[in-house]
Amino acid sequence: MVAIIPLLSFLVLAIKFVSGASPHPPPRSKTCVVPSKYLASNGTADDSPAIVSALAKCSKDAVITFCEGVNYNIFNPISAKNLSNVEIRMRGNLHLPQNITAVQKLVNISNALTYLTTLYWIAVAGPSIDYVSTDNVTNGWIDSYGQAWWDLNPVNGTGTLLRPHLLSFNTTNVSLRHFKSRKPIAWNVQLIGNNITVSDAIIDAYSTTASFPFNTDSFDVTGTNIKITNSVIFNGDDSIAVQSGSHNVLFEKATIGYQTHGMSIGSLGQNQASFANVSNITFNDVAVINGVYAARFKSWIGGQGLAKNITWSNIRSYNVSFPIFVTQTYFNQGSSQTQLETGGVVGRPNNSTVIMKDFIWVNFTGTINTFSPGDGSCVTDPCWYNAGLPDLKHTEAIIVECNTNSSCSNFVTKNIELFPQDMEAPTVVCFNATAALNPKLGFDCRNGTFIPA
Structure with missing residues (x-):
């Protein structure tokens, strides 16, 4: 063993030398100052x-x-x-x-x-x-x-083309x-790559008219070892959307609000020929204000893949319509430009599901938007975020829609203290999160009053 360790060290150094890898990049010795003609x-x-x-x-x-x-x-x-x-x-x-x-001409040419x-x-x-x-x-x-783009969106449109x-x-x-x-x-x-730290970002997508700021995602992530911290985000879509191919992602110490769609995994599985893969994602210490969602998972019927080891913890939810929301029957009401992948939007065969495993929701506090739920993105009847949930009371602290009785396992909820604005008892909607596969779910998977186990 004594002889093997020096040999391994030598091999590592040799590989680095041959590949040209360097633990530290060279100094940034060249400078360019960008001139401006603006003034x-x-x-x-x-x-x-x-x-x-x-x-x-x-x-x-x-x-x-x-x-x-x-x-x-x-x-x-x-x-x-x-x-x-x-x-x-x-x-x-x-x-x-x-x-x-x-600008539209340039986008069209692309x-x-x-x-x-x-x-x-x-x-x-x-x-x-x-x-x-x-x-x-x-x-x-x-x-x-x-x-101006938001104001140009036609009535019942989902964003200017x-x-x-x-x-x-x-x-x-x-x-x-x-x-x-x-x-x-x-x-x-759009963050793509490895070992990226985002800090102290400010994103202001607050509309000053009745027009809704469609698709104003803040950070869409496809990468590994990504950290986003100390940010303030007011927008009209996902504050962060973790996409397929992402692993070891941390989103923390943020304030997100306006009409945000919260901290999302997905959407996953639109391309039925592609295996979605997401793991080791943590959302921690976040305040969510007036959002549609706080913690959300979304995958398509007929998709395939695995989402594993996902945690939302220490989430403060103020006036949020759906604080905890899981759907494996997602659909997108927008145009093809809003689709993350190729793949059918309607008429999809229900022949597979993106599997969810080892999900944790812990230490949620705050209020559920009972009096005026939803946001300005609702242009269909039923509203896209109410589809498949016809009997909502908007007292739901948790909604879990597993597509099959084997597609969700090892779900854990703990210390969920979310209360409707009207002071009624909080409720849950839950499908197919079986007790056998989810022994620490924390409540009975049924539709009714939320009673922590």
Whole structure:
């Protein structure tokens, strides 16, 4: 054994040498300062060429600075997918175009058919990309002017057509700090990669009119070893949506609200030919205000896959319609652009299910929205979030819809103290979470009064 250990150490070092791997990236010795024409042109000039030039000149071992308090117009999409060991130092403010028709033309040209293939207005990729904004709340914003898009949505529409996503952040071993997004058109950040820490983000998708901010997801995650902490999110869709291929994700110490759809796993299983796989996900120490959901799992009938070791803990729920919600019969009322994957939306065979195993909900407190449940995303009858639940009283602390009596196992609830606004007894709706497979469920799986076991 004494001789084997040095040999193993030598082999590890040899592999690192051959592969070129380095435990520490080289210094970021090159610098680029992005110039702006915003002030000189009275806000009419496009700074996209200058940004593209800086990203090209400082694509490796560099720092790219947007100057403190300076405004920049990005009237054309920015794509920099060959970056390596770069810090994007965001001290100024970015402004997307307000010409909706022009933006829609660009999205249409991209021929994006699904959520993951759509046009991102800003797309960066490569190893070791840090996005470091300022802690000064007046600077470091990306202004997307989404209110006009929300107001343009037709009656009973589910969002104006041909909307771009804001940011694709595809990288490893990095941080995204003080990210700020004001009035996003729709989706904010797609996180892709490994070992990414997001901290102190602010996302403001609060509508100042009666129009609903459809699909204003904050963080959509497809990656491993992802941590999102100390963020404030007010939006009209998932504050975080953990997608297939994600493992070891932590979302913590956040305040989320407005008409948020909470902390979600999924949706999973839309593409029936693809095996969804999610594991080791934790949501902890979060306040949810006026949301439709707090803790949510969503998968499609006919999907396949496994979601395992998922925990929501220490959740404070204030005026939330569905504090704990599980469905394995999810559907999406939106257009194809809102679909995460390819796959049928209707007429799906009920021949398989994404399996759920080892789920925990612990230490939930707060109130259930009894008097005015739901949000402005309801454009169907029955409402999409009431579909399949015709007898809701909106006193439900927990809703669990398992598709079969074998698709949910090792569910645990503990210390659930959620009470309806009307002071009636809290209730549950539960299908197919059998006692045999869920001995620590914490209540009887039936429809009726919530009585903790």
